[in-house]
Amino acid sequence: MTTPRPETLAKLTPVLTKRWLSPDAWRIGTYEKLDGYAALRKALKAHPDDLIQLVKDSGLRGRGGAGFPTGLKWGFIPQGDGKPHYLVVNADEGEPGTCKDLPLMTHDPHSLVEGVIIASYAIRANRAYIYIRGEAVHAARRLRNAVQEAYAKGYLGRNILGSGFDLELVVHSGAGAYICGEETALLDSLEGFRGQPRLRPPFPATHGLYASPTVVNNVGTIASVPYIVLGGAAWWKTMGTEKSSGPMIYSLSGRIANPGQYECSMGITLRELLELAGGMQPGHNLKFWTPGGSSTPLLTAEHLDVPLDFESVAAAGSILGTTATQIFSDQDCPVYATYRWLEFYHHESCGKCTPCREGNYWMVRVYQRILSGQGTYEDLDTLLDTCDNILGRSFCGLGDGATSPVTSSLQYFKQDYLDYIEGRTAPKLSDKQLVGAH
Ligand SMILES: Cc1cc2nc3c(=O)[nH]c(=O)nc-3n(C[C@H](O)[C@H](O)[C@H](O)COP(=O)(O)O)c2cc1C
Ligand code: SF4
Numbered sequence: 001m002t003t004p005r006p007e008t009l010a011k012l013t014p015v016l017t018k019r020w021l022s023p024d025a026w027r028i029g030t031y032e033k034l035d036g037y038a039a040l041r042k043a044l045k046a047h048p049d050d051l052i053q054l055v056k057d058s059g060l061r062g063r064g065g066a067g068f069p070t071g072l073k074w075g076f077i078p079q080g081d082g083k084p085h086y087l088v089v090n091a092d093e094g095e096p097g098t099c100k101d102l103p104l105m106t107h108d109p110h111s112l113v114e115g116v117i118i119a120s121y122a123i124r125a126n127r128a129y130i131y132i133r134g135e136a137v138h139a140a141r142r143l144r145n146a147v148q149e150a151y152a153k154g155y156l157g158r159n160i161l162g163s164g165f166d167l168e169l170v171v172h173s174g175a176g177a178y179i180c181g182e183e184t185a186l187l188d189s190l191e192g193f194r195g196q197p198r199l200r201p202p203f204p205a206t207h208g209l210y211a212s213p214t215v216v217n218n219v220g221t222i223a224s225v226p227y228i229v230l231g232g233a234a235w236w237k238t239m240g241t242e243k244s245s246g247p248m249i250y251s252l253s254g255r256i257a258n259p260g261q262y263e264c265s266m267g268i269t270l271r272e273l274l275e276l277a278g279g280m281q282p283g284h285n286l287k288f289w290t291p292g293g294s295s296t297p298l299l300t301a302e303h304l305d306v307p308l309d310f311e312s313v314a315a316a317g318s319i320l321g322t323t324a325t326q327i328f329s330d331q332d333c334p335v336y337a338t339y340r341w342l343e344f345y346h347h348e349s350c351g352k353c354t355p356c357r358e359g360n361y362w363m364v365r366v367y368q369r370i371l372s373g374q375g376t377y378e379d380l381d382t383l384l385d386t387c388d389n390i391l392g393r394s395f396c397g398l399g400d401g402a403t404s405p406v407t408s409s410l411q412y413f414k415q416d417y418l419d420y421i422e423g424r425t426a427p428k429l430s431d432k433q434l435v436g437a438h
Contacts, residue, residue, distance in 0.1 A: 039226035064218030092181035244309035284329035292321020295401025356399030
């Protein structure tokens with residue numbers, strides 16, 4: 001294990017994670033002692049439009065994967081329309097490798113609750129929902145407890161802190177489907193329907209929950225808001241890059257000495273993150289990695305110095321996504337890893353559109369053939385052709401995302417595929433696993 005140099009350690013910028021190691025960090029008493037709810041008091045004295053402007057000025061971009069500017073999204077909510085407005089927090093966190101929202105809600109749920117109240121005040125919503133992944137029982141318990149504590153202290157409910165602003169906050173557990181993280185499928189699920197994406201336009205900003213104006217934001221996005229209110233837009237912009245401002249929680253997993261969450265200014269590189277994480281595990285050399293979960297094209301050891309911000313990762317041919325860096329070594333097989341991801345996408349495909357439903361089904365079959373030693377050169381063309389028919393032709397991002405590991409692994413590691421086809425690598429799957437596996 002390597003020890004990080006002081007200059008690399010200085011790249012850690014704990015903001016959203018700063019309370020995580022405090023004793024009883026999830027309790028309201030601890031939160032209040034550590035600046036908790038101070039931002040709310042400040043925000044309630046401001047005009048809601050000024051809060052929207054503040055978030056615009058900070059350059060905050062969504063932490064759920066697409067990096068959409070948050071202030072701009074809030075500004076789309078029509079005001080004075082006489083309709084109820086809703087804030088919905090996306091706490092589904094289903095992207096493989098992603099582990100930042102659940103630890104945040106487990107260790108510091110009040111920062112999310114405080115962010116919800118400020119954001120709801122800004123967009124003039126009197127009802128907010130946090131849609132949390134059903135399996136995340138522990139995080140949901142902590143969150144529900146925090147919501148109860150906030151009600152008891154007058155931070156939620158009627159006439160919050162004497163401001164005249166009312167807000168009801170509901171924590172809703174989903175049943176645990178990856179597609180319910182897609183914002184319109186989430187809204188359908190929240191309304192009690194089967195979670196499947198909606199046709200857009202109209203967009204949630206005008207026709208969201210119960211056909212009313214709705215903001216859907218990620219946990220990390222909303223939990224950032226109290227810090228921006230307290231610290232100001234200029235302070236927030238001291239971290240990160242010009243177009244990707246602020247700190248970001250990078251979740252590191254895989255063949256590294258110390259997996260976990262590392263909060264750093266956006267634009268840190270994987271080389272620096274690896275140093276913070278104690279380096280690769282002994283005997284392992286970096287071979288490939290995902291910058292933002294398995295829906296983002298794989299990168300390789302050549303990309304160790306790419307700044308991990310929205311623009312630079314895009315320029316390197318991938319997507320920053322959820323900053324879930326899964327790290328694989330020369331002892332891992334990119335063909336097998338891609339197969340396992342595809343099994344996930346095939347299983348989680350909601351079935352609404354043909355390219356994703358059928359394409360993922362058939363790609364799993366082709367991978368099984370290759371991994372059982374029965375693949376052909378033609379299979380590689382079939383995979384690329386299938387991806388061509390899924391990417392840009394699917395109803396939602398799940399289909400597009402499923403093609404990322406396939407096309408990128410073929411781009412960088414075609415030799416690994418050929419080694420199975422030409423018999424140099426022993427089959428990873430037996431015939432038994434092939435028949436009736438799906
Ligand atoms: C298949 C799929 C799954 C998604 N899962 C999540 C998720 O678990 N959490 C999340 O915040 N966003 C997820 N998203 C992105 C959301 O649709 C949406 O962009 C996001 O919640 C917006 O919040 P933000 O602007 O704060 O990033 C997913 C998108 C797709 C296509
Ligand atoms: S792309 Fe996949 S998950 Fe999305 S609507 Fe189509 S079938 Fe459903």
